[in-house]
Amino acid sequence: MKNSVLIAGAGPVGLTMALELARYGVPVRVIDKIPEATHSSRAVAVWPRTLELLDRSGAAADIIAIGNKVTVANILSGGRPVASLSLDDVPSPYPFALMVPQYETEAVLRRHLAGHGVKPDLGVELLGFEEDGDGLSARLREADGTERSEPYGFLVACDGAHSMVRHRLGLDFQGDSLGLDWTQGDFHLSGYPFPASQMAIFWHEHGPLLFFPMAPDRARIITSLGPSTATPPVPLDQDAFQEMIDARGPGGITLTGTEWVSAFRINERQVENYRSGRVFLAGDAAHIHSPAGGQGMNTGMQDAINLAWKLALVIRGIACAPALLESYDLERRPVGAQVIAASGRMTRIGTLADHTLQHVRDLVAHTLMGLSPVQRAVTGLMAEVSIGYPHSPINGPSHGDAKAGARVRPIMGEVPFGWGDTPLFTARGGAGATELAARFPRLVATSPRPSSEEPLLSLVRPDGYLAAQVQDANWQELVPYLQQIGAER
Template sequence: MTNGVLVAGAGPVGLTMALELTRFGVPVRIVDKIPEASRTSRAVAVWPRTLELLDRSGATADLLPLGNKVAAANILSRGRLVTSLKLDQIPSPYPFVLMAPQYETEAVLRRHLAAHGVAPEFGVELLDFDQDGGGVSARLRSANGAESAECFDWLVACDGAHSMARHRLGLAFDGDAMGLDWTQGDFHLSGYPFPSSQMAIFWHEDGPLLFFPMAPDRARVITSLGASTGEPPVALEREAFQKLVDIRGPGGVTLTDAVWTSAFRINERQVQSYRSGRVFLAGDAAHVHSPAGGQGMNTGIQDAVNLAWKLALASRGAPAAPALLDSYDAERRSVGAGVIAASGRMTRMGTLSDHSLQHVRDFVAHILMGLAPIQRAIVGRMAEVSVSYPDSPLNCPSQGPAPAGSRVRPVLAETPFGSGDAPRFSVCGGAGAARMATRFPDLLEARSGLSDHDGLVALVRPDGYLAASVPDPDWESLIPYLRQFLPAGSELHSAAAGDAIVGR
């Protein structure tokens, strides 16, 4: 009998982690030292790939009515349009970025978690933990001060940039601060020069100004404050914020009411391993970066989705458990490094202080970002639909138009990959696919064939990435691969125990 998973942190990453594990039947306890759920908006951008993955639990349908769909990103400099990035061309059922306050995203996730009988325990702090080959022993302190020791199979630390678990493990958080202070706020406003379906970034010689529309009369506004000092940055009052908007913005924008404001300093840091034994790091506990592109929460949620199905199979005694759990770091750390690099480039591009370089930037960006392939690459990275795992140790040698590790594009109104009550692979194709699904009912579910995989048996992971594709007559060549993921005690388990994962 498994002791389940302790999830430390009940923000969007921890809630996604708990929800994914719970719907896969893994016992979960999720705790957070804050006394109650936060009511600040914080992260507001939910990108297409995140919406695709949250659709597996049903959360996306509840989240969509709570946000504003933005289908274009305009970049302007010196009053002129540099480029307009078209998000409605993203190859996804959700070709837009949804602007929704983080508290709405968290509330939706909590409701879906509650439907599985689990609720986050606020006011419960993870004080310390020890681990060995058999599990993790955690010391917890409840809101009334009582301490207890609990045992779990694994600990997943989703406890933010100042992660207690990361410090306890002694893991370095390599990187540095960018040297600029920033302020942001959610404001009711008037005079925004674009429809609420379009965001805007104004490059200005004194610093960039960003508008993320959350409603026709409300937007998240972000701007820089200048070089960092020895003192922590302080959020601007509405009147001071208005002065910067007047100087750096398009003119005519009036901030009528401040809903929430904060100040921050950008750090670019990443831990060197997302796993230490039975402890895993996800979200800001593993990586922090510039908010340019609004990808922090999204990357963390996708960390959770990647890890959850692997922990679920490991908890069922899959022979491939060691490789499964190691693959989390192998796959997600490179993604995190890419997000840090890309968001840093965007920030540095927008904060150039040399006037000559600003002119060169505007000219080159206008030319390059006007090219369709460049637009697709930029938008695909922002939307995270271009994320893939080409070097994953879980990839099986494949044939067909897409390599193993590629995202399999979901189809609107079709059941999402991995949406069932167990961490099953999806198998698509002809007679071979049907025979595989019959032979491995605990591991596979048959799906209609993929249009770009005609004549092939395609095996899709529970998180929607291609594991393998082979010609239909060769479907049996995938059996050694599949056997590695069978639950302990299945009829083929003993025969499979010695098989090596194909592709390792």
């Protein structure tokens, strides 16, 4: 169907994309050539901004119920404390990093997706696609081996770092490898020197050792293996991992069981454009980077949430502005670049090989991380609550201290922005908000709570970012802005 969306990839990004579209009433099909859902954990951290956005579909509460809340990140070097970063003051209803295996996050998303009548089609492979003016034709190989073509309005590639869609489009995946091999695994353990609410990074002269606690007796552990060679890296078994922990850790930690291990090389790459006609790329198909900070899955899921409400408005005929779909690349590509730079910087800092530079690093980090403004900046970046779109082409007029494109902090207990079956903008203010919603009933809803700054009228996007802000009495200043996006009553 020309009003439907095909999503290639049934991982957390593809499932988030499907859930957002489905709850907005857009027909969607999710496919993945893998015949069954994976049970390896891969990504484990779900950060506050992602939880805020998942709250709109109800998925956040279910993920929180099965995860481990981490509120402190400790950094040590040579057994000495360097810094302790607290997430308690992150301005979010969810001031913690939630540690949960990726397969459990996916299971929650699948359950919520099933509530909208959608089930991912596993074992189905996308062979090719062609645009035909008002849509595209996708060639699929079904699970039974039959091949056929199906029409769709749009294709969203959530098919990972080796994206077939990206290759078919001929988009350049610009970047390079960091030149180090790494291994990671999920282990049961005893003797972890911190509570399960605290993660730990041990800087060591031969490479860092990272612990992401998933339970009091279980953790994701990541460590470097040394410079890359012509041979692909091989994951360490439990005994070899134990030796690495004994050498680089604080001592006293004993591995008691293994759930999963893998080895990898870090690539820092980003596609040159997140959109090509009716095809969009999200997640690892668009950007890959170091796992330091655990931002990868979160960045991809937020890609999906950014795109979904825009596609829904266009497909449902509520909006028609070309700038709306064009804004996806212009908003999310700078975010991807920022994450690549920040995670790469963290990795390079943690893998310094020169002893003198290591000493300087420890001293500078200890000094800077002890400053409250630096702590707020670092934790805001980790939690992803500092992400915004100040240069977005769909920003409207902005009066007052808040600027268009900035995240609007959600309040626990209030109806989340973008909640419901239509991606509505939220008007927060006085009488002007009511007038604006009456003028644009298909685009705007009023907030159940008046703005705390009564003279101002804030227009908040369905994904919780400020679209525009004017004096409440001057609400008509927003009429041209909304006319450019969608139709009046």
